[in-house]
Amino acid sequence: MFRKTLSFVRMGAQNLLAYKFEISLFTIISFLSLSIYYFLWHTIYSYSNTTLVSGFTFSQLMGYYILTNFAGAYFWSDMDSRISDRIRDGKLIVDLARPATLLKTFVATEIGQTLFVLAVQTAPIIIMGVLLFNLRAGSLLSLVLSIISFSIAILLSMIFVFFVGLSSFWLTRYHGVRYARSALTWILCGGVFPLAFLPQFWQKILIILPFQHFVYTPIQIFLGGYTSITALELIGLQIMWLVIFYGLVKLAWPRAMAKFSAAGG
Amino acid sequence: MAPVIEVKDLKKSFKTYHRGAGLLEAFKSLVARKHKLVYALKGVSLKVEKGEILGLIGPNGAGKSTLIKILCGVLYPDSGSAKILGFNPWEDRIKYVQNIGVVFGPQKSQLNWDLPAVDTFFFIKELYEVPSKEFGKRLAYFSKLLNVEDLSKRPVRNLSLGERMKCDLIAALLHNPKLVFLDEPTVGVDLISKERIHEFIHKVNKEEGTTFIVTTHDMSDIEKLCKRIVVINKGLAVYDGPLATLKSKFKEKHLEIKLTEKGKPFSFKGCKVLEQKDIILRIEVNTNLQNIEAVMHHILSNYKVLDITITDPEIEEVIKKIYRK
Numbered sequence A: 001m002f003r004k005t006l007s008f009v010r011m012g013a014q015n016l017l018a019y020k021f022e023i024s025l026f027t028i029i030s031f032l033s034l035s036i037y038y039f040l041w042h043t044i045y046s047y048s049n050t051t052l053v054s055g056f057t058f059s060q061l062m063g064y065y066i067l068t069n070f071a072g073a074y075f076w077s078d079m080d081s082r083i084s085d086r087i088r089d090g091k092l093i094v095d096l097a098r099p100a101t102l103l104k105t106f107v108a109t110e111i112g113q114t115l116f117v118l119a120v121q122t123a124p125i126i127i128m129g130v131l132l133f134n135l136r137a138g139s140l141l142s143l144v145l146s147i148i149s150f151s152i153a154i155l156l157s158m159i160f161v162f163f164v165g166l167s168s169f170w171l172t173r174y175h176g177v178r179y180a181r182s183a184l185t186w187i188l189c190g191g192v193f194p195l196a197f198l199p200q201f202w203q204k205i206l207i208i209l210p211f212q213h214f215v216y217t218p219i220q221i222f223l224g225g226y227t228s229i230t231a232l233e234l235i236g237l238q239i240m241w242l243v244i245f246y247g248l249v250k251l252a253w254p255r256a257m258a259k260f261s262a263a264g265g
Numbered sequence B: 001m002a003p004v005i006e007v008k009d010l011k012k013s014f015k016t017y018h019r020g021a022g023l024l025e026a027f028k029s030l031v032a033r034k035h036k037l038v039y040a041l042k043g044v045s046l047k048v049e050k051g052e053i054l055g056l057i058g059p060n061g062a063g064k065s066t067l068i069k070i071l072c073g074v075l076y077p078d079s080g081s082a083k084i085l086g087f088n089p090w091e092d093r094i095k096y097v098q099n100i101g102v103v104f105g106p107q108k109s110q111l112n113w114d115l116p117a118v119d120t121f122f123f124i125k126e127l128y129e130v131p132s133k134e135f136g137k138r139l140a141y142f143s144k145l146l147n148v149e150d151l152s153k154r155p156v157r158n159l160s161l162g163e164r165m166k167c168d169l170i171a172a173l174l175h176n177p178k179l180v181f182l183d184e185p186t187v188g189v190d191l192i193s194k195e196r197i198h199e200f201i202h203k204v205n206k207e208e209g210t211t212f213i214v215t216t217h218d219m220s221d222i223e224k225l226c227k228r229i230v231v232i233n234k235g236l237a238v239y240d241g242p243l244a245t246l247k248s249k250f251k252e253k254h255l256e257i258k259l260t261e262k263g264k265p266f267s268f269k270g271c272k273v274l275e276q277k278d279i280i281l282r283i284e285v286n287t288n289l290q291n292i293e294a295v296m297h298h299i300l301s302n303y304k305v306l307d308i309t310i311t312d313p314e315i316e317e318v319i320k321k322i323y324r325k
C-alpha cells in the first residue's frame, strides 16, 4: 500500500530532476521577488518612522516572506493543469489503467515534486533568512507544532488543487480557472501580506474560509504568533478542512468519471 | 476453466458537441450546445480462453480502441456486461488493472517522456510490488528479446517510434499480467522491429500462458500472431473465427506490374483492372476463377515487364467485402 504511494512520490521527484534549469530559474525569481518585498517594506517602515506594523518588526516581516516562499513551493502547484493536459491529450486513460485512485496518483506525484523543490530550490532561501533576518521558530514547541501544521497544509493544499482540477473534466479550457485559483487564493492564504494586516472584519471572514490554513496558519505557528492552545485549535481546523475536501473529492469523482466516460476519454 | 474474458452485448455511445463554422455559430453554441451521439459499439459479445492470442481487426473508426478501453475498465459502457479474470473491469477497476497489462497505442505511451525508460520500469516495479529478483530477471530477459538494453537508458523523447513501442511493451509486461491488451502495437514500426515484437509476444504467450488481445491494421501481425480473429466493423463483430477460414473465403490476389513501356489495355478472364496508367498496371485476380500462373503467363507473353509484385489485398478491402456479404 505504502510502497505504491512511494512509487509515485519518487516518480514526482525524478520528474523534476529532468528540469534542473527551471529549478535554478525559480530560485533566482524567488530571490528577486523577495528583494522587491525587501525594498518596498523598507521604504514603508522608514517613511512611517515605526518599528512595528501590525505587530511585525521589519525583520520578522522578512522572515514571514521567506516562509511564504517556502509555502509557495507546495502552493504553486501545477497539478490541476497537468490533469487538464492529460484529459486533453487523451492520456488520462493511461493513469486510469494503473492500480491506484487518480487522487493518489496525482497527489503522491505532486508530493514527490514538492519535497524535491523544498530541498533544492527553497533551502538556499531559508538559509538566507536564518543568516540575514534572524529567522527562528518562536520556541521549540512552535517548531514542532508548525512541522505538523505544514505537513497538513501540504496535503490540504494538494487535495484542494486536485478538487479544483476536477472541474477540467467539464471544461474545454481550464487555464482560466487555474489562474484564478492560484492568484486569488494566494492573497487569501496570506501569501502577499500577513492576514493580520487586514481589518478585523476581513479577518473574521477569512477565518471561516479554508485558505489561510494553506499558508498563513503554519507560518504563524512557526513564528510563535499563537498560544499553543490556539495553535492546536487551528491544527484541528486544518484537519477538518482536509476531511471536508477529501469528502468533496470522493463526491465529485464518480461524476467526473461519468463525464469522462461519456465524452470518450 | 472459466474463460479469461466473457463479454456480452457491449454498447457504447459518445456525446459529441457540434457547432457550425463562424463566429455567430460560436455564440449560439454558448447558449445551447447541441450534442449528438456517436455509436461506437453496437452490441459486441466476446469470449476468450486462457492463453489465446486474439486479433481484433477492422477499419479506422470501427470501435476497436473503444472496446479495448472498456475492457481495461477506463471507460464505462452504456450497457452490456463483462467478466474478465473474475472482475467487472469498470466497477472493480483498481483491483482489476493490477492483473492486466496495456499498451493504448503509440500516442498514449505510459513512459515518462523526459526520463529514460528504465525509470518508468522501476516505477512499475514499485507500483505493482514486483519482487526485486523477479523484476531483474524479467527486465533482463525482455530487454534482450527486444534488443533494447541500451535504448532504455536514453530519455524516451529521443527514441524512435518503434524503440518506444518496444519499451512500452516491456512496461506493460513487467508485473507478469495474466492478460495483455495491445492497441496497434506495430503502427509505424520498421520490419525488423516488427518481427522482434511478434517473436516477443509469441514467447511470452508460450512461456507464461499470457492471454493477448491485439488490435491491428497489419495483416502480417495477424498472420504471425493469431489463430483466431474478430473483425469489427461499425461497432459490430462481423466475423469471429479462425484466420484460416476467413482467408479461404477470399481468393483475391493483387498483382502490381511495372512495364518497360506502355502496353495495350488489359483484359483477362477472372481479372479486374484496378488501375492502368502509363507503365503501371494493377489488377485483382479472383483465384476461384483463374489461377495465378495463367495470369502471369498471359502478362509475360503480352507485355514487356520490368517488375511484378503479388500481394494479398489490404485488410480493409477484405473487411469491406465481409461487411457487404
Ligand SMILES: Nc1ncnc2c1ncn2[C@@H]1O[C@H](COP(=O)(O)OP(=O)(O)O)[C@@H](O)[C@H]1O
Binding pocket: A263, A264, A265, B014, B015, B016, B038, B039, B040, B058, B059, B060, B061, B062, B063, B064, B065, B066, B067
Ligand atoms: N472521444 C470521442 N468522442 C466522440 N467520438 C469518438 C471518441 N472516440 C472515438 N469516437 C468515435 O467512435 C468510433 C470508434 O472509434 P475507435 O474505437 O477509436 O475506432 P478504431 O480504434 O477502431 O479506429 C469512431 O467513429 C470515432 O470517431
Ligand SMILES: [Mg+2]
Binding pocket: B064, B065, B066, B183
Ligand atoms: Mg484505434
